[in-house]
Amino acid sequence: MAEGLRERKKRQTKQHISDVATGLFMERGFDAVTIAEIAEAAEVSVNTVYNYFPAKEDLFVDREEEVVDRPSRLVRERAAGRSAAQALMDQLRQDIRERHPYVGLTEGYERFRQVIVESPTLMARLFAIQGQTVHRLGATLREEAAADPRDPTPEFIAHQLIGLQNAVLRSIIRGLAEGGGVDEVAEDALRNVGVMESLLSDTVLNYAVKNTP
Template identity: 60%
Template sequence: MAEGLRERKKRETRQRISDIATGLFLERGFVTVTIADVAEAADVSVNTVYNYFPAKEDLFFDRSEGVVDRLSRWVRARDVGESAAAAVLRELRDEVEAVSPRVGLIEGYDRFMKVIHEAPPLRSRLWAIQQEVQDKLKATLREETGAADDDPMPTLIAGQLNWLHQTVMGTIARAMVAGRDRDEVSRETLVLLDEMEGLLSEKVLNYAVRGAP
């Protein structure tokens, strides 16, 4: 019981620090705000902040773990008879159609992206996260298909599926930064998804089809 309470308190403290830091970054910019500023605003020590977040970039991309695992999670959860590409396309369409904040369809997203564009360390971290997404997906595809270590297909397919994801995310980000209506952006992105699917080969569309258990 006591252990559970301690863990919950740690999670709550971590989340509070992250929320306060995000507010400061959006208000003042990433480069201007220091770890000391975050610690003071959160009423904790600098060491406490570093215990939860080894780098300042971790404070801004606090939820990156869910993003890194997103495509792999979708592929692992694909239905019987569904390929990896079909699962990713279906999930992307569902998120876009639902005008989900998870794909950037949220008011204020322009402020979030502005902070990234103005801070080279954040741009570098975002690129690294995007690469992690592809590497994680490649490993998942290799595991799901039982492909040999020297089989290039998991790498090639992961690149194609990551292209779908990054194109959608980038298109939405640019539109939201431009102040576009999110419902309108959602409709246009669904059309874009159809066009991108039309560019994929049969080999990509039929890779890693889940068989019956």
């Protein structure tokens, strides 16, 4: 169904407000910027900002749903014969090779990370997002593996897989902070993925293999 004019204008307005807010946050830090200042810079009312973004941190994490659902989506869309772990590890390697923003190997990411670290509000939101991601992946694994409702395995595996990804992302942040070049840090990250993958049990590596149609 084609997007109507009204819907397109609303989407464009929301994106414009988000872009303006992000620019201010990058320049001055999250806590130093007010909603009133964002509204003025975006040339909209304060009420309009709140209509699109009920909480201030929503302006910074405007792709939260996409981030939370991404691991689950990758598992749901995995190829036949691939396990959940293989689907996530394959994508992680691809993200690193392509220098995807998801793994922090893009220009300006260090400032983005710094803004988060300097704000207790954003740090709390980040932890909440990580928790939601694990919870949703656990539910997806349970469905994909047709696991018994009382079986804790899907949740435990979700924790391991998301934890592995987070550990690799932290190694990238650390490498860049220590002055490593993007290419060098990316190669180290790919090796780290291999090391961490080797530490996973056969149960985790072969969980929820997708049946061939």
